[in-house]
Amino acid sequence: MAAYKPVVVQTCPKLGEKITQDTLYWRGYKTPVQIKEFGAVNKIDFSPVPPYNYAVTASSRIHIYGRYSQEPIKTFSRFRDAAYGATYRDDGQLLVAGSEDSSIRLFDVSGRAPLRQFDGHTKPVHLVGFLSDKYRIFSGGDDYSTNLWDIPSATEIVSYSEHTDYVRCGCASKVNADVFITGSYDHTVKLFDARTKSSVMTIEHGHPVESVLLFPSGGLLVSAGGRYVKVWDVLKGGQLLVSLKNHHKTVTCLCLNSSGQRLLSGSLDRHVKIYSTTSYKVVHSFNYATSILSLALSPEDETIVVGMTNGVLNVKHRKPEERNEKSQKKRQPAYRTYVKGKTYMPKQEDFCVSKPVKRILRKYDKLLKSFESSKALDAVLEPPIMLHTPEVTVAVMQELHRRGTLRSALAGRDEKQVNLLLTFVARRVIEPRFTPVLVTVADMITDIYQPVVGQSAIVDKQFLKLQEAIGKEIDYQEELLEVLGMMDTLFATFTEKRDMCLEENKSNGLTETVETNRND
Numbered sequence: 351m352a353a354y355k356p357v358v359v360q361t362c363p364k365l366g367e368k369i370t371q372d373t374l375y376w377r378g379y380k381t382p383v384q385i386k387e388f389g390a391v392n393k394i395d396f397s398p399v400p401p402y403n404y405a406v407t408a409s410s411r412i413h414i415y416g417r418y419s420q421e422p423i424k425t426f427s428r429f430r431d432a433a434y435g436a437t438y439r440d441d442g443q444l445l446v447a448g449s450e451d452s453s454i455r456l457f458d459v460s461g462r463a464p465l466r467q468f469d470g471h472t473k474p475v476h477l478v479g480f481l482s483d484k485y486r487i488f489s490g491g492d493d494y495s496t497n498l499w500d501i502p503s504a505t506e507i508v509s510y511s512e513h514t515d516y517v518r519c520g521c522a523s524k525v526n527a528d529v530f531i532t533g534s535y536d537h538t539v540k541l542f543d544a545r546t547k548s549s550v551m552t553i554e555h556g557h558p559v560e561s562v563l564l565f566p567s568g569g570l571l572v573s574a575g576g577r578y579v580k581v582w583d584v585l586k587g588g589q590l591l592v593s594l595k596n597h598h599k600t601v602t603c604l605c606l607n608s609s610g611q612r613l614l615s616g617s618l619d620r621h622v623k624i625y626s627t628t629s630y631k632v633v634h635s636f637n638y639a640t641s642i643l644s645l646a647l648s649p650e651d652e653t654i655v656v657g658m659t660n661g662v663l664n665v666k667h668r669k670p671e672e673r674n675e676k677s678q679k680k681r682q683p684a685y686r687t688y689v690k691g692k693t694y695m696p697k698q699e700d701f702c703v704s705k706p707v708k709r710i711l712r713k714y715d716k717l718l719k720s721f722e723s724s725k726a727l728d729a730v731l732e733p734p735i736m737l738h739t740p741e742v743t744v745a746v747m748q749e750l751h752r753r754g755t756l757r758s759a760l761a762g763r764d765e766k767q768v769n770l771l772l773t774f775v776a777r778r779v780i781e782p783r784f785t786p787v788l789v790t791v792a793d794m795i796t797d798i799y800q801p802v803v804g805q806s807a808i809v810d811k812q813f814l815k816l817q818e819a820i821g822k823e824i825d826y827q828e829e830l831l832e833v834l835g836m837m838d839t840l841f842a843t844f845t846e847k848r849d850m851c852l853e854e855n856k857s858n859g860l861t862e863t864v865e866t867n868r869n870d
Contacts, residue, residue: 354711354715354718354719356709356711356712356715357714357715357718357745357746357749358745359739359741359742359745360741360745360783361741362741362783370633372612372624372626372633372634373633373634375634376624376633376634376636377634378668378669379654379666379667379668379669380666380667380668380669382664382665382666383420383664383665383666383667384662384663384664384665385415385420385662385663385665386661386662386663387406387408387409387413387657387661387662387663388408388409388410388411388661389408389409389410389432389661390408390409390643390657390658390659390660390661391406391407391408391643391644391657391658391661391662391663392407392408392434392435392476392643392644392657393405393406393407393434393435393436393437393644393657394406394407394644394645394646394655394656394657394663395436395437395438395646396438396646396647396648396649396653396655397438397442397459398438398440398441398442398649399441399442401416401417402417402648402649402650402652402653403415403416403417403423404646404648404653404655405436405437405438405445406422406436406655406657406663407433407434407435407436407447408657408661409432409433409661410427410429410430410431410432410433411425411426411427411429411433412425412426412427412433412436412445412447412457413425414426414459417648417652417653418667424459424462426445426447426457426462428455428462428463428464429447429449429450429451429455430449430450430451431449431450431451432449432450432474433447433448433449433450434447434448434449434450434474434475434476434477434478435447435448435475435476435477435478435479436478437478437479437480438459439480439484440480440482440484441484442459443458443459443460444456444457444458444459444465444480445457445458445459446478446479446480446487447478448474448475448476448477448478448489448491449474449475450474451474452469452471452472452473452474452475452491452493453467453468453469453471453475454467454468454469454471454475454478454487454489454499455467455468456468456487456501466501466504467504468487468489468499468504468506470497470499470506470509471489471491471493471495471497472491472493473491473492473493474491474492475489475490475491475492476490476491476492476516476517476518476519477489477490477491477496477517477518477519477520477532479520479521479522479530480522481498481522481527481528481530481544482522482523482524482525482526482527483527485500485501485502486498486499486500486501486507486544487499487501488520488522488530488532488542490513490517490518490519490520490532490534491516491517492516492517494511494513494514494515494516494517494534495509495510495511495513495517496509496510496511496512496513496517496520496532496540496542497509497510498544507544508544508547510540510542510548510549512540512548512549512552513532513534513536513538513540514534514536515534515535515536515558516534516535517532517533517534518533518534518535518558518559518560519532519533519559519560519561519562520532520533520562521562521563521564522564523564523568524564524566524568525566525567525568526543526568528543528544528545529541529542529543529544529568530542530544531562531564531571532562533555533559533560533561533562533573533575534558534559535558535559536558537554537555537556537557537558537559537575538552538553538554538555538559539552539553539555539559539562539571539573539582540552540553541553541571541584541588551584551587551588552588553571553573553582553588555573555575555578555580556575556576556578557575557576557577557578558575558576559573559574559575560574560575560600560601560602560603561573561574561575561601561602561603561604562574562604563604563605563606563613564584565606565610565627566606566610568584569583569584569585570582570583570584570591571583571584571588572604572613574601574602574603574604574615575600575601576600576601577595577597577598577599577600577601577617578593578594578595578601579593579594579595579596579597579601579604579613579615579625580592580593580594581593581594581630592630594615594625594630596615596623596625596632597615597617597619597621597623598617598619599617599618599619599641600617600618601615601616601617602616602617602618602641602642602643602644603615603616603642603643603644603645604616604645605645605646605647606627606647607647607651608647608649608650608651610627611626611627611628612624612625612626612627612633613625613626613627613630614645614647615645616642616643616644616645616656617641617642618641618642618659619641620637620638620639620640620641620642621635621636621637621638621642622635622636622638622642622645622654622656623635624636636654636656638656638658638664639658639660639662640658640659640660640662641658641659642656642657642658642659643657643658643659644656644657645657651668652667652668653665653666653667653668654666713729714726714729714730714742714746717729718746718749721755723750723753723755723756723758723759724758724759724762726746726750726759727746727747727750727759727760728767729746730742730743730746730747731743731767731770731771731774736774740774740778740784741783741784743774744778744784744787744788747787747788747791748787751787751790751791756790756791756794757794757798760791760794760795760798761798765806765808765809768795768799768806768809768812769808769809769812771791771795772795772809772812772813772815772816773812773815775788775791775792775795775816776812776815776816776819777819779792779816779819779820779823780819780820780822780823792816792820796813
């Protein structure tokens with residue numbers, strides 16, 4: 351008796367992902383480390399100086415983590431309620447944070463108690479930051495005001511009340527020590543100069559602004575709100591350069607890499623998108639478990655830290671390149687040893703001993719081997735197979751048709767099974783690779799279950815869906831044939847014109863030759 355041959359599943363080649371330099375670069379991170387915080391992580395900020403510790407603001411605490419530590423090396427917990435937006439100063443020695451109780455606290459990184467406390471806001475303060483002169487702090491609160499503070503005297507310098515909704519984000523210019531920017535839920539981004547009593551520029555974002563970012567040169571501004579990330583030219587009075595809509599939900603955070611050539615955006619849709627700052631196209635993306643609230647990249651792109659709504663901190667460290675090279679060198683001899691002898695061709699005097707290869711048959715192959723056609727069809731009509739590998743279902747149907755047992759396998763089914771069959775056929779019959787087999791299956795199902803049409807509303811609905819799918823496909827084919835006829839006519843016209851032009855050129859060339867000969 352001949353051995354059973356498993357069903358051959360015909361697979362179509364899949365288009366591989368395009369591997370670029372960005373793909374290789376951003377994939378070069380280790381498996382992430384997960385750290386659980388006490389609440390949603392609303393801000394992550396890296397120290398600008400080595401060893402590049404980072405401050406994490408969550409719940410009523412600020413935790414300072416070392417570069418590779420999974421436990422906080424320092425904690426600031428002198429808050430009666432939630433803390434917001436802890437930010438380092440450029441020298442990495444001071445840290446400022448807002449709070450739910452409307453006060454602003456300034457900490458020395460080497461100490462624990464606040465150095466200064468600034469009171470002036472009447473509602474929670476979500477935005478705090480240092481101006482680039484290191485002696486002034488700007489803040490924005492839910493009382494719609496934006497304030498500027500003097501650090502040595504702990505007094506308010508000026509207060510702006512131009513926003514008409516919560517002020518939730520902002521940044522300072524690194525080029526001009528008097529310039530800072532705020533974003534508000536009133537859909538506007540405002541540029542302030544500490545030397546003036548009002549804002550010097552207002553930009554309409556169109557959605558509640560969740561994050562703003564100023565390029566190191568100070569010429570370009572990025573705002574994020576709603577599903578949009580927009581880039582503005584500050585030097586041209588706030589002219590919109592590009593509007594990006596690559597997220598499915600609200601964009602909550604922005605950051606730049608160390609070279610300023612890549613822009614990162616995090617969103618509630620659980621994705622971090624990476625854009626090129628020259629073409630503003632997405633060059634890579636990361637996927638996370640839950641919605642993203644905050645995002646930070648270390649000064650040397652060595653670490654990516656993402657804070658999520660469930661209080662989890664996701665930390666990725668870059669793989670060291672030297673170790674990768676060493677590991678590859680170590681694996682090479684083992685690989686050569688493994689493939690040794692694979693290409694050896696036996697000589698005439700060699701005696702070959704063949705070892706029988708044990709084949710592991712799948713469930714449907716075992717059932718086909720024992721001639722249980724109906725059960726084999728049931729095995730490939732399971733939802734995981736139908737949804738993810740429909741080619742397996744179609745291959746078994748084709749094998750049953752070849753054996754002549756397809757009709758008997760389709761017959762004798764209850765309402766639920768017929769509904770499942772018709773759902774699969776109606777969905778996949780329009781795919782060219784499945785059409786020849788599934789048209790035959792549809793004909794058989796129609797012939798078998800025609801007498802019971804009208805007895806089940808569910809089955810009738812699926813028959814109507816099948817009819818609609820086939821009708822649409824026929825309409826598409828007719829339209830395509832019409833387009834093909836038009837293209838054939840155009841191509842034929844072009845060919846005729848080209849032939850006529852060639853004949854004219856030949857005739858002109860001949861007459862010119864004759865005329866030159868006569869003149870001679």
